[in-house]
Structures are given as structure tokens and as C-alpha cells.
Amino acid sequence: MKRVAATAAALAAMAGAAGADPPAPRRFAVGVELSAALGPDDHGFFNYTSYEDSTLRLARLSLTGEWHVADRVALLGEVRDENLGPPRVYALYARVRPWLDRAFDVQAGLIPPVFGAFARRRYGSDNPLIGYPLAYQYLTSIRSDAVPGTVRDLVVTRGAGWRVRYPFGWGNPDPEPGLPLVNALRWDTGVEVHLGTGPVEASLAVTQGTLANPRVHDDNGGKQLSGRVAWKPVVGLVLGVSGARGEYLSRDVESALPAENRDYNAQQAWGLDVEYSRDRWILRSEAIWSRWQTPMLDRSLGAVGLTAEARCKLRPGLYAAARVDHLGFAHVDGPAGPVTWDAPVWRVETGVGYVPVRHVLVKLAYQNNRRDGGRVPKQTLVTTQLVLWF
Amino acid sequence: MRAARLPLLALTLAVGTAAPRLAQAAASIRGRVEVMREPPAAAARPTIGELSMPSPRDLPNRRRSVVYLEAAPQGAFEEHEGRAVMDQRHETFVPYVLAITVGTTVDFTNSDSTYTNVFSLSKPRRFDLGRYAAGQSKAVRFDRPGVVRVFCEIHSHMSAFILVFNHRFYATTDADGRYRIDNVPPGAYTIVAWNDGEARETRTVRVPEEGGVVEQDFVVR
Numbered sequence: 001m002k003r004v005a006a007t008a009a010a011l012a013a014m015a016g017a018a019g020a021d022p023p024a025p026r027r028f029a030v031g032v033e034l035s036a037a038l039g040p041d042d043h044g045f046f047n048y049t050s051y052e053d054s055t056l057r058l059a060r061l062s063l064t065g066e067w068h069v070a071d072r073v074a075l076l077g078e079v080r081d082e083n084l085g086p087p088r089v090y091a092l093y094a095r096v097r098p099w100l101d102r103a104f105d106v107q108a109g110l111i112p113p114v115f116g117a118f119a120r121r122r123y124g125s126d127n128p129l130i131g132y133p134l135a136y137q138y139l140t141s142i143r144s145d146a147v148p149g150t151v152r153d154l155v156v157t158r159g160a161g162w163r164v165r166y167p168f169g170w171g172n173p174d175p176e177p178g179l180p181l182v183n184a185l186r187w188d189t190g191v192e193v194h195l196g197t198g199p200v201e202a203s204l205a206v207t208q209g210t211l212a213n214p215r216v217h218d219d220n221g222g223k224q225l226s227g228r229v230a231w232k233p234v235v236g237l238v239l240g241v242s243g244a245r246g247e248y249l250s251r252d253v254e255s256a257l258p259a260e261n262r263d264y265n266a267q268q269a270w271g272l273d274v275e276y277s278r279d280r281w282i283l284r285s286e287a288i289w290s291r292w293q294t295p296m297l298d299r300s301l302g303a304v305g306l307t308a309e310a311r312c313k314l315r316p317g318l319y320a321a322a323r324v325d326h327l328g329f330a331h332v333d334g335p336a337g338p339v340t341w342d343a344p345v346w347r348v349e350t351g352v353g354y355v356p357v358r359h360v361l362v363k364l365a366y367q368n369n370r371r372d373g374g375r376v377p378k379q380t381l382v383t384t385q386l387v388l389w390f
Numbered sequence: 391m392r393a394a395r396l397p398l399l400a401l402t403l404a405v406g407t408a409a410p411r412l413a414q415a416a417a418s419i420r421g422r423v424e425v426m427r428e429p430p431a432a433a434a435r436p437t438i439g440e441l442s443m444p445s446p447r448d449l450p451n452r453r454r455s456v457v458y459l460e461a462a463p464q465g466a467f468e469e470h471e472g473r474a475v476m477d478q479r480h481e482t483f484v485p486y487v488l489a490i491t492v493g494t495t496v497d498f499t500n501s502d503s504t505y506t507n508v509f510s511l512s513k514p515r516r517f518d519l520g521r522y523a524a525g526q527s528k529a530v531r532f533d534r535p536g537v538v539r540v541f542c543e544i545h546s547h548m549s550a551f552i553l554v555f556n557h558r559f560y561a562t563t564d565a566d567g568r569y570r571i572d573n574v575p576p577g578a579y580t581i582v583a584w585n586d587g588e589a590r591e592t593r594t595v596r597v598p599e600e601g602g603v604v605e606q607d608f609v610v611r
Contacts, residue, residue: 031435066436078438097443105442112439120439194441203441235523236505277505279520316509316516358511358541389435 031064035124039383044376045162114203119184124387128321135305136184146171159343159374171253179212188214210246222247242271261295280313302330343373420570434547450486458560460580469493483550583608
């Protein structure tokens with residue numbers, strides 16, 4: 001974390017010193033968001049995150065800050081506290097625009113992800129529902145610190161991603177949470193560039209971790225390259241294409257593997273996202289294809305996450321929203337024949353949100369989960385959430 | 391919220407039964423409102439999730455004030471079928487403060503290059519115009535007196551005030567802080583200077599029978 005702060009500060013200082021413009025007025029913006037979700041026990045672990053919290057039973061205090069050191073330099077950060085645990089730095093980076101008249105920006109530090117669309121949204125106030133999309137939260141049976149020794153080793157963990165252990169695997173033998181396709185609960189560390197403000201924008205990032213396992217400290221010497229191109233053909237419509245590739249296995253598990261298997265360790269992902277808004281409606285959809293190379297199985301494990309979401313304003317201060325979600329997995333040849341390597345999941349979440357006064361949002365959501373495997377194959381959860389922000 | 395309630399009450403009670411009647415020999419009340427306090431900065435949230443510097447945007451002129459008679463002359467109640475415009479330019483509502491009479495329809499034009507939204511949760515007029523593109527305009531009629539706070543759902547730093555009166559004895563200050571309320575009948579009035587939803591200064595003025603010009607300055611702190 002110290003290295004992140006030092007890098008961000010150094011970049012800010014360099015850009016500030018290089019500028020010949022007169023010093024800009026110092027501007028500082030602070031934001032606070034408090035959200036508290038109250039729901040029943042999620043004993044199927046459908047909503048658990050890599051921090052071992054359920055998004056439906058989550059109290060979060062988020063403090064954000066943005067300091068415009070100069071016209072071309074800003075420092076940004078966010079600190080979160082969840083369920084009264086230790087505060088965590090969620091974002092800490094410098095944003096630099098080297099040429100004020102060109103739409104070219106560099107961000108360095110603990111940075112927002114360029115891949116997809118959901119992970120850059122504010123959780124409480126920009127998420128019309130309470131749960132996360134499956135692709136951004138649901139824990140699969142892939143781990144970064146352990147690999148299955150056989151296909152059988154893998155399929156016995158189907159539907160148990162919140163606590164994965166490979167009996168005959170390599171690496172850490174203790175049960176630990178698995179990885180989502182894309183982790184929206186943490187941001188990655190590195191450098192990204194962004195070009196354009198018009199109908200076409202492009203972003204490219206080099207980071208320490210991967211989509212599934214963003215990191216502050218590099219744990220394997222490999223870097224992830226990720227990018228996104230967004231096109232706005234008409235006002236209100238955004239189409240995005242994303243891609244990412246990086247090494248997701250830690251150095252500890254790599255060193256335990258036979259030498260010939262160590263380089264087969266990448267997560268590769270592609271994403272499509274679309275958002276259309278008009279009048280009272282916002283429609284959003286994302287598709288994410290991810291593949292993890294799995295050394296001892298000598299094959300990559302594919303997964304696809306599909307999400308479609310709609311929000312409609314019913315009257316001033318009142319909206320209804322719905323999200324349909326699916327997480328599917330590729331087939332492998334299991335002991336009893338072809339089977340998906342993890343249990344497919346379907347989720348439907350509907351809800352309403354009410355804004356009694358500005359800066360206050362109350363949500364009520366109904367979530368139905370189905371899973372083709374695991375100890376709890378289906379679960380219905382009714383949750384309420386209070387969001388305060390300013 | 392508390393700050394908005396005070397003028398709301400004042401505006402709602404604007405037709406006072408004990409107030410002077412309309413008379414032929416009308417006068418003008420004029421003066422200057424000096425805003426001594428530094429209006430708070432627009433509440434923009436940090437752009438943590440953005441991948442680039444936010445586009446430069448205009449800052450609203452928060453020094454404009456509205457001066458009005460708290461109790462208007464008896465019989466002065468009027469409904470005005472007119473129209474007014476509140477534009478959206480560079481992610482700013484223009485004007486930041488709009489004073490209108492009950493019955494006025496406000497056109498919310500969008501001169502920005504992006505989608506925009508206009509909504510209000512204020513009791514005198516709750517509305518949400520949805521999202522609409524540049525070049526389009528949507529209208530809202532205001533039928534109840536009071537203070538209406540206007541926001542944009544997409545750009546959290548955008549806000550504005552619409553003050554709806556049920557009489558015509560009000561004025562918005564110009565760039566120098568000057569105002570002028572014409573055709574005020576003789577009598578004693580409570581006159582209010584309102585600024586940015588939070589500051590409210592009250593004075594008593596007497597308009598003589600022979601008419602003329604009455605000077606009344608304000609200092610808003």
C-alpha cells in the first residue's frame with residue numbers, strides 16, 4: 001500500500017512540476033456514502049464475496065476524496081469500512097492529464113478497472129438493486145493459491161465456491177473462498193491510460209493482479225493487460241467491448257508445480273456491455289467470457305456471465321428495477337460423464353427504490369437464486385437497504 | 391431542508407388579509423442586496439470511478455438573490471399563465487435562481503451535449519422529467535407557491551431553485567445585486583431578501599401615499 005501511495009504521489013509531483021500553467025485554485029471534494037442492507041441468512045452463500053461477507057447483510061461506510069492539486073493533476077481515494085471491520089483502502093490513485101487540450105489521461109495507483117461497466121459504479125446509489133451481478137461477485141471454485149490435481153478434484157467442489165479445497169490439489173491445502181469472474185469488491189494496482197471524450201473512448205491498463213484477483217502487491221511477477229473501447233453512437237446509448245489477460249496463480253502455488261506446468265496460469269476474459277437510457281428507463285446488459293488456464297488439468301476452464309438489468313421511474317422518487325443473471329460453466333469429463341466444472345447459477349432480483357428526500361434511498365428487493373448443484377440448490381431472499389450519501 | 395422550509399412558509403402566506411389594498415398611487419421599492427457570505431461550493435461527489443478528468447463545467451451564480459414582499463397587498467393574488475425557461479448548459483442550470491408566479495410553465499431546455507434529467511422532490515411540485523437529449527425541452531407547470539429545489543439525477547452537482555409566488559411583488563437581483571419592485575401600493579410591508587436557500591433577511595418598509603421610490607438595501611451574511 002505504501003508503494004501505491006508513493007507511486008501516485010510521485011506521478012502527481014512530476015506532472016505538477018512539468019506544468020507551465022499558473023497554479024490552479026486548490027479544490028477538494030469529499031463524499032460519504034453509508035449503506036446498510038438487512039436480509040436473512042444466505043445459507044446457500046449465493047451472495048458471499050471474497051471478503052466472506054454477504055452483499056445482502058452488509059453495512060458499509062465509504063469515504064471518498066478528490067483533490068485537484070493543479071489543473072492537470074488530481075489525487076483520488078476511497079476508504080471503506082464494512083460490517084465494522086478494519087477500514088480498507090479501496091482506491092488511491094493520481095489522475096494526470098499531461099496536455100490540457102487533449103483528451104488523454106493517465107491514472108496510476110490503486111485504480112478503477114477498465115474492464116466492463118459494473119465495477120466502476122458506486123455500489124449503493126448507482127446500483128438500483130441490492131445484490132451484485134453474479135459475474136462480479138459469485139465465488140467459483142477456482143482459486144489463485146491452489147490448483148486441482150484432477151478433474152475429479154475439481155468437480156467435487158461444484159457449487160461450493162465460498163469454501164474451496166482440493167483434496168488432491170497443489171498449493172494451499174486449507175479451504176478458502178474461490179474467485180469470481182471479475183471482482184468488483186476490490187480494485188487493482190497499476191497504470192492506465194484513457195483516450196477520448198467523444199463518441200469513441202479507449203482505455204488500457206497494466207496491473208498487478210487479474211480481473212478475478214485484483215492485488216495491491218504482485219504475487220507472481222506477471223502483469224495483467226486489460227482494455228476497453230466504448231462507443232456512443234447516439235446520446236443515451238453506450239456500447240463497450242473489453243478484454244483482459246493476466247497471470248492469476250500465486251508464486252507459491254506455481255513453485256509447487258512441476259516445472260513444465262508453471263507457465264500455464266493465465267486468466268483471459270472478454271466482455272460486452274451495453275447501456276441505453278431514455279425517459280424513465282435505464283437498460284443495461286453485460287456478457288463476460290472468462291477462461292482460466294489450469295496447469296495440472298492441462299486445459300482452460302471456461303465460464304460465462306450474462307446480466308440484463310432494467311430500471312424504470314414510476315413517479316418522482318420511486319422506481320422499480322429488475323435484474324436477470326446467469327453464470328454458466330464449460331463441461332469437463334467427470335468421473336460420471338460430462339459435467340460442468342462448477343454448478344451453473346441463475347438469479348432473478350426485482351425491487352423498488354424510494355427516495356423520500358435527496359441523498360436518502362430506501363430499497364426493497366426480492367432475490368431468487370437457483371443452482372444446479374451444491375448443498376443449497378435454491379434460495380429466495382428478501383432484503384431491504386438504506387443508503388445515505390452526500 | 392430546514393432552510394428551504396422558511397421561505398416556503400413565507401411564500402404560502404403571501405396574501406395577507408391585514409396587508410394594504412391595491413391603490414392607484416403606486417411606488418417602487420429598490421435597493422441592493424450585498425451577499426457577504428461565501429456561498430458554499432457546489433456539492434460535487436468525487437469522481438472516483440471515472441477514467442478521465444471530468445469536463446470543465448460552468449459554476450452557477452449563487453450570489454443572485456430574490457427580494458419579495460412577504461405579505462402582498464390585498465387583492466394582489468394572481469395566477470400568471472406565462473412561461474419561463476431554465477436551461478441546462480455545461481452541466482449547470484441557468485439561471486440558478488428562477489422566480490415565477492403561480493400558473494407559470496417552465497421549459498427545461500437541454501443545451502448540453504449529453505443526456506440530462508430534471509427532478510424535484512419538493513412539496514410544492516414533485517416531478518421527474520426522465521432523461522432527455524440535447525436540443526430537447528420538457529415543461530412543468532407550477533400551481534402552488536413555495537420553494538422548489540431542482541436537481542439532475544445524472545449530474546449530482548447540478549441544482550437550482552425555483553421560487554413560486556402567488557403575487558407579482560418580487561424581483562431577482564442583477565449582477566450587481568440590485569433589485570427593483572414596481573407598482574407597489576402605499577402601505578407598510580415586510581420585505582424579504584432571500585439567497586441560496588439559506589440566508590433570509592427581513593425588513594419593514596413603508597410606501598407613502600404619494601408614491602415614489604423607496605430605497606431598501608440588505609446585507610446577507
